[in-house]
Amino acid sequence: MTVSRPIVSARASIPHIGNDLTQTLGLDWLPAPERFDDRIRLVRRGSDGDLRFESILALSRTRLDYLQCGTLDRELGRLRKTGKAEALAHLPRVRLTALSSSTVEHLLPSIRIAGLRRGLLIDCRVGAYGMVRQELLDPAGNTISGSDFVLIAFDAASILPDTDPGDTGAARVVVEHAAAELVALWRAARERSGGIVIQQLVMDRQPSLFGNLDALAAGAPSAAIRELNTAILEAAERERVLVLDIEALARRFGTRRLFDPTRWHQAKQEIAPPHAPLYGDGLARILMAARGRSRKCLVLDLDNTLWGGVIGDDGLEGIRLGQGSPEGEAYSAFQIYVKRLAKRGIVLAASSKNDPKIALEAFERHPDMVLNHDDFAIFEASWGDKPSALQRIARKLEFGLDALVFFDDNPAERALVRQTLPEVAVPEVPSAPEAYVDCLVDSGWFEAVAFTREDSLRTRHYAADRRRREEQDKAADIDSFLDSLEMEIDIRKLDSANLPRATQLVNKTNQFNLTTRRTNEAEMTAFAVDPSMVVLTGRVKDRFGDSGLITVVVGQVMDATEGRVLDIGTWVMSCRVLGRRIEHAMRDALIAFARNAGAIAILGHYRPTERNGLVKQHFMTLGFAAMGEGEGTANDWRLDLRSEPTTWRSPFRAVRTDV
């Protein structure tokens, strides 16, 4: 029998690199894990599953190195296997299969921990080493069946045969061949898994042959890789495949760091183990975005976050912003980046302990201010505490707290928000303003898998929402308020122009979502052309502006024993247009479609999740009758079309439809 030896105390005298930033490259936006070993010990000894899970979750949101990710992942695995944790059961699960020409096993713990950090429970499977093609093309293989995501990764030598420098013809042929082969593999992967394919770009770690001439010398190896990556990006767009841009990661952090020749020759690891946490987070944020879990709103502090100094003390002339001071220019650069985020559809909110009049004056009167009042959907300046301000912001914007990113230079405020509102993402803001942009970029909370016209108009939408709220406060009652909006609604069957936005809405809506059924573009297209199915989209505009495409309903005509019915599998709506009776207009369009199709009833379903309690009574409100259980608890609903549906007061000035 062996007895474990007490830890020798003399070890502290050996220089210990520990968890310094060189070992957690690109993750300095996460706070350092305090007392990691102690906390792991507590998790291991703990008996209460929920407490253990809470500790694991809190640690996943810290800056863990490769070894710590491994240790934490093991505890997560133990908890999932033997422990009971309520919260664990509520976390969305994602099945990921990694098919790679190089070794990836060492990346899995970091992928799972990053998944947890991003709100997902990831189950990882790995195809046989170096057998990507066999796994996908062999009819007997079943590694990928049932995967939600299939990651395909090749090192350059495994996809691009070597050609002689200068032989441009041969180089072109191998690139074209490789791109075509990948497309065939994607299609096989999609067909066999039913999931989403993620293609990792090829890492260019070719040694330079011509020096600075490499980029120009025809047929140089790097040129072939670059051309292949370009071809992958073009084909991926067409084939609706997501891309893990390892070259962007390498550009930012260095191929010489990500790739370690010792580990390659020893174990065929293309990503060096110390950088598995960086890689894992890069992959997890794609899954987060594809699952609609990316953050939507950036909540900014003002003093020492958007400018140097305190506006209330230093005054308009005293704050540091703009040309003339290096620090002021750094704050301007941050504002420029934030403004770009707003333009791509990230909703901005301000939260500042300030006199509102003085804070607003800074935006209106400071000549070097890049952001202006209209860029903010909410402007919270008060002396109250930040957690309450964040809750007010979320409520007003109809967002969950888990849609917010809180950016504040004050470590005490950050700690308070992390502690009281753990759902809010709180990047570790660096002390130097010139590092703010990198911090926000590296945090990756705004990862997107699509960009639509609606995104670019969102800031304008939210500014209009603010004016609508002001209008509503003035109106005597809800009917006169809705009438005053002069709304026009346009209900149409899905067409190719609406496809990206409709798919995005179905996949990122969490609250007004009856069944939380996720659907990719290919499936949406298939639904739209299936004569037994209908995909209805609704756009609304009013006198404050165009809200764009804000609702999608998917129904299928089925022949049940009672006769033909229209079964509603998906019903989502943007919470921005809540309470405007848009769902009533959609219901009437569905009734028209169903009657044309010869249906005698419409069936609706509610599948409860942690976040869709809002629509529990949706079908009851629309006059459906509960099937089975009582109205309070029913999940399945039915609208009989042989009698007249319930009436409602339409606030729409015009309803246009092609149904």
Add this chain to the structure above:
Amino acid sequence: MSEQIYAILTDIFRDVLDRDDIELRPNLTGHDIPEWDSFAHVNIIVAAEMKFGIKFMTAELERLRDIGEFVALIERKLALRG
């Protein structure tokens, strides 16, 4: 010095192999511990590199026969680093 290296390595082995009962001795090899497979081996090397702040070469890794040699190698590298 080697006492401290043994202590740190013991922690590494226990953590990587998920076995709290592991005691390291100079003539211990991969044959003695079933969990010490090629995947664990790389993790042990990486952990040692990270914890000691050193880097091993392929040739050095290939020559390792047992724990005693591993500790001696770490000791040499730490001494070289100063």
